[in-house]
Amino acid sequence: MSFGDEYYTLKAKKLGIRARSYFKLEELDHKFKIIHDNNKILDLGAAPGSWIQYCRDKTKKKVSITSVDLKPIEPLNDFLFNHIVENINDISVNSLGRDYDVVLSDMAPNTSGIKGQDTYESYELVLKAFSICKNVLKDKGFFVAKYFQGEEFQELRNELKQFFNVLKQFKPKSSRKKSKEIFFIGIR
Numbered sequence: 001m002s003f004g005d006e007y008y009t010l011k012a013k014k015l016g017i018r019a020r021s022y023f024k025l026e027e028l029d030h031k032f033k034i035i036h037d038n039n040k041i042l043d044l045g046a047a048p049g050s051w052i053q054y055c056r057d058k059t060k061k062k063v064s065i066t067s068v069d070l071k072p073i074e075p076l077n078d079f080l081f082n083h084i085v086e087n088i089n090d091i092s093v094n095s096l097g098r099d100y101d102v103v104l105s106d107m108a109p110n111t112s113g114i115k116g117q118d119t120y121e122s123y124e125l126v127l128k129a130f131s132i133c134k135n136v137l138k139d140k141g142f143f144v145a146k147y148f149q150g151e152e153f154q155e156l157r158n159e160l161k162q163f164f165n166v167l168k169q170f171k172p173k174s175s176r177k178k179s180k181e182i183f184f185i186g187i188r
């Protein structure tokens, strides 16, 4: 069944969810079985926090999350997480710890509308998330990264393929129809 773009925005508002992105991770998780109880999760580009809400809900709070974003995140009143306000390009990978079960990146550039620029910046953000992931992800761990499809698609795919045992791509129904975004899902 297909819903209009506003369906997910309204549903998020009604349920007290901070962004419609919640439903994208929910779809990804239903399809690829990514989030499990007692996982240690790194959430890159995490503000305003709806993916944290999803991981909390899915595991009934049995999850540990470190998040990073340029922006602060309002605390959740029933769940503690460790948020770092930092540009991903400036962060020291050692400060993030290691042995994550899942590395998520929903990072997105500020869209300029200039052809090629947004997709290139998105490519750079995926590469940055991937370089962190290579240092901190456990064997058999999951990497999920949003990418605005552009010229660099094949190059990026090839690079990810060399590292992961399994690499998939998926566009959730809850993504806006006209959006160029897809998600890469890598299993180490």
Ligand SMILES: C[S@@+](CC[C@H](N)C(=O)[O-])C[C@H]1O[C@@H](n2cnc3c(N)ncnc32)[C@H](O)[C@@H]1O
Pocket (backbone or CB within 6 Å): 018, 019, 021, 022, 044, 045, 046, 047, 048, 049, 050, 051, 052, 068, 069, 070, 071, 086, 087, 088, 089, 106, 107, 108, 109, 110, 125
């Ligand atoms: C689509 S939002 C993420 C939504 C989030 N997954 C949620 O569920 O609430 C994209 C986020 O990427 C962050 N971002 C973009 N560039 C970044 C960078 N260089 N370093 C850290 N965060 C960045 C933005 O600040 C923004 O909050």
